[in-house]
Amino acid sequence: MEFEWQHHGDAVSMKHFLTTHGISMRLIKAVKHGDGQFIVNQQVQTGVITVQAGDVAGIRLPDEAADPSVTISEQPITVIYEDANWLVVNKPAGLTSVPGPSNRTDTLVNRVKGYLVAHQAPNQKPHLITRLDRDTSGLVLVAKHRVAQSMTTWAPMAATIKKTYLAWVTGQLTPASGTIDAPIGQVDAQPRRVVTDSGQKAVTKYWVQTTYPTATQVKLQLVTGRTHQIRVHLTHLGHPLLGDALYGGPMALIKRQALHAATLQLTDPFTGHDFSWQAPLPADLTQLVNQLK
The missing domain is CATH 3.30.2350.10 (Pseudouridine synthase)
Structure with a gap:
């Protein structure tokens, strides 16, 4: 994976440049410790790096392999939206979001992993950005790689979710x-x-x-x-x-x-596009409304 942006303005450090584009300090430290590379104008850079006006700089990361400790579930998921960075899923009631002591084999994370593996996605470690209680239905946002996950903690994007x-x-x-x-x-x-x-x-x-x-x-x-x-x-x-x-x-x-x-909105930091999704009511809530009427 490679993510890069052109710099406009005075010269800045690579750390400052990356954080202003939503890359977390945790991810920057991972690259510093060998889990990826810093690039400037398609050249790998090490040590003290300065990004000059007009430079195209960013990071290059290896694809994320599936976590062997997370079991694959082949149960289906309902995908509302998908692109290279995001997956929006309609979670049914009764399904736990993440593995825990009572269920490690068929949670939403297990199912999304199964989906990514079955589709031979380059990154096979799902990152749940929003979570729901087991018995709450509706939309869940999943980041398909570490950079997208990092972006959701970046203030300009976080404010749009x-x-x-x-x-x-x-x-x-x-x-x-x-x-x-x-x-x-x-x-x-x-x-x-x-x-x-x-x-x-x-x-x-x-x-x-x-x-x-x-x-x-x-x-x-x-x-x-x-x-x-x-x-x-x-x-x-x-x-x-x-x-x-x-x-x-x-x-x-x-x-x-x-x-x-019921609804989820965000501004995609990779494209600048505004997204809005809606999850229809499941059958039990539709029945509830009819009973209340």
């Missing part, structure tokens, strides 16, 4: 829109999170979409990204998600938390 969720909660949520600013923390080693003064800052924006006799459909956007943030914040307001057993949501109409990652 916007996700919205749809949730169905108990009761009639008021006011019709608002911002929930309440810190979230963990009690002992319990999986359930709570709003607590000693927790991490957590901010969620919401907009009521539809009000039913016993429930509300609401759109949400995360400003921060804490574990279970939407579920905790809505429970804190007294409106837990339907089907969310962990947070006291009623189970009569749906057997998993009624939460769906």
